[in-house]
Amino acid sequence: xxxxxxxxxxxxxxGLTTAIRLLQAGYRVVSVAEHLPGDPLTAIYASTAAGAHxxxxxxDDDLRQQALDRRTFEVMWEEERAEGETSALMKLRxxxxxxxxxxxxIKFYESMPDFRVHSxxxxxxxxxxxxxxxxxxxxxxxxxxxxxxxxxxxGGIVHRKRLESLRDALEFAPDPLAIVNCTxxxxxxxxxxxxxxxxxxxxxxxxxxxxxxKEGRTRQVGNLAGGEGGExxxxxxxxxxxxxxxxxxxxxxxxxxxxSTSGWKLKYISPxxxxxxxxxxxxxxxxxxxxxxxxxxxxxxxxxxxxPEDLNSIVIREVVGFRPARKSGLRLERGPDLTREGESVxxxxxxxxxGAGWQSCWGCAEEIVRLVSKIFE
Numbered sequence: 154x155x156x157x158x159x160x161x162x163x164x165x166x167x168g169l170t171t172a173i174r175l176l177q178a179g180y181r182v183v184s185v186a187e188h189l190p191g192d193p194l195t196a197i198y199a200s201t202a203a204g205a206h207x208x209x210x211x212x213d214d215d216l217r218q219q220a221l222d223r224r225t226f227e228v229m230w231e232e233e234r235a236e237g238e239t240s241a242l243m244k245l246r247x248x249x250x251x252x253x254x255x256x257x258x259i260k261f262y263e264s265m266p267d268f269r270v271h272s273x274x275x276x277x278x279x280x281x282x283x284x285x286x287x288x289x290x291x292x293x294x295x296x297x298x299x300x301x302x303x304x305x306x307x308g309g310i311v312h313r314k315r316l317e318s319l320r321d322a323l324e325f326a327p328d329p330l331a332i333v334n335c336t337x338x339x340x341x342x343x344x345x346x347x348x349x350x351x352x353x354x355x356x357x358x359x360x361x362x363x364x365x366x367k368e369g370r371t372r373q374v375g376n377l378a379g380g381e382g383g384e385x386x387x388x389x390x391x392x393x394x395x396x397x398x399x400x401x402x403x404x405x406x407x408x409x410x411x412x413s414t415s416g417w418k419l420k421y422i423s424p425x426x427x428x429x430x431x432x433x434x435x436x437x438x439x440x441x442x443x444x445x446x447x448x449x450x451x452x453x454x455x456x457x458x459x460x461p462e463d464l465n466s467i468v469i470r471e472v473v474g475f476r477p478a479r480k481s482g483l484r485l486e487r488g489p490d491l492t493r494e495g496e497s498v499x500x501x502x503x504x505x506x507x508g509a510g511w512q513s514c515w516g517c518a519e520e521i522v523r524l525v526s527k528i529f530e
Contacts, residue, residue, distance in 0.1 A: 158330065160322045160325070160329045161175070161332075162333065163339065164188065164311060165335070166514045167504065167506060167514055168333075170300065173300060174521070175525065180330065180525070191301075194472060197338060199338075199477060200293065204387060204400065207225070207288050207291075208369075208371065209512060210259070210508070213259060213261075223516070225513050228515040229242055238392070241291060241299055242290070243292075243392040246267070247286055247288040247369040248369070249262070250277060250280040256282065267285070268284065271285065290390060318343050320344070330525075332498055332499070333525075334500065340504050352404065354404055354475065355401065355473065355474075356508070357429055357434065357473050359468060360470050361398060361469065362396075362469055363467055366445070367390055369388060369389055370387070371387040386398075386400070398437055442460070477504060477505060484503075501524050503517050503521050
């Protein structure tokens with residue numbers, strides 16, 4: 154294998170898994186990113202802000218997304234089996250409630266372990282259809298930390314830099330085999346990408362300390378529309394004892410400023426609501442309690458229905474993240490080459506995952522390895 158490295162731009166869950174699979178395939182990897190695991194929480198670095206459970210949104214006719222999600226589930230299922238407590242993954246029963254008459258589950262769930270459709274007698278008063286199966290949740294910070302150790306153990310090198318273009322990454326590897334773009338929302342502003350289809354979807358969650366909760370639940374109101382459409386309320390327990398409750402989907406919640414730098418006309422993302430909104434957190438608590446009243450601490454004995462304030466004593470923090478969405482969906486492909494001093498550098502893209510980054514990361518990473526191998530066959 155050549156000693157020339159592959160440059161991977163971005164170091165979230167997508168960039169890290171991509172870099173690891175390339176290293177495991179025998180390539181040298183140099184990563185460049187503005188945000189790294191372990192940094193203080195920021196809405197732009199969505200990997201640590203995510204709820205992170207394996208719950209596919211792939212529509213019944215989207216075979217590619219189904220394959221990416223299924224492969225990621227297989228990898229994480231084996232990780233949890235082999236590593237147990239240190240995996241930062243938790244195997245659990247997942248219950249999906251559908252409220253809108255006529256709405257039903259996606260076919261992907263039928264391939265999940267222990268899948269079953271609940272009978273009419275089992276339905277909650279608020280549900281018209283319910284399914285359950287076994288799935289996984291991810292403890293984001295410990296899992297990312299684990300990946301960083303794997304990355305460095307395989308010889309990967311990472312540099313912190315805010316890139317204004319993919320070309321800027323050449324500072325750290327002037328003669329790369331290829332550049333892989335895993336910058337998420339950053340692909341909107343990168344001078345030699347400028348993907349105007351990128352937009353943020355604001356999500357807000359509340360993190361609870363509730364180690365007695367061991368079941369995941371989601372309530373879907375309306376149609377998923379091949380993604381995360383409709384109103385979704387979710388409860389995501391983690392192995393650490395934290396429980397994530399959410400959620401929200403607020404589209405295009407940002408301000409954009411233009412500036413000319415180094416010959417490029419750049420868009421600078423300025424999140425409008427990167428801080429939690431108290432009224433939103435109250436609404437999240439209300440909705441979560443409607444489908445999982447047991448979130449209230451067991452020592453609190455209520456003679457009334459629970460209210461949002463009953464959760465205040467176990468709130469750890471409130472978190473905002475900007476999902477990196479793309480109008481035409483995921484971009485996982487080879488793009489136009491970058492021309493440098495008369496030579497071409499292959500560019501590959503792995504971004505635009507919206508809310509599906511965690512549940513498709515390993516499948517996407519392996520597809521990048523396949524595309525790189527195809528270039529150099």
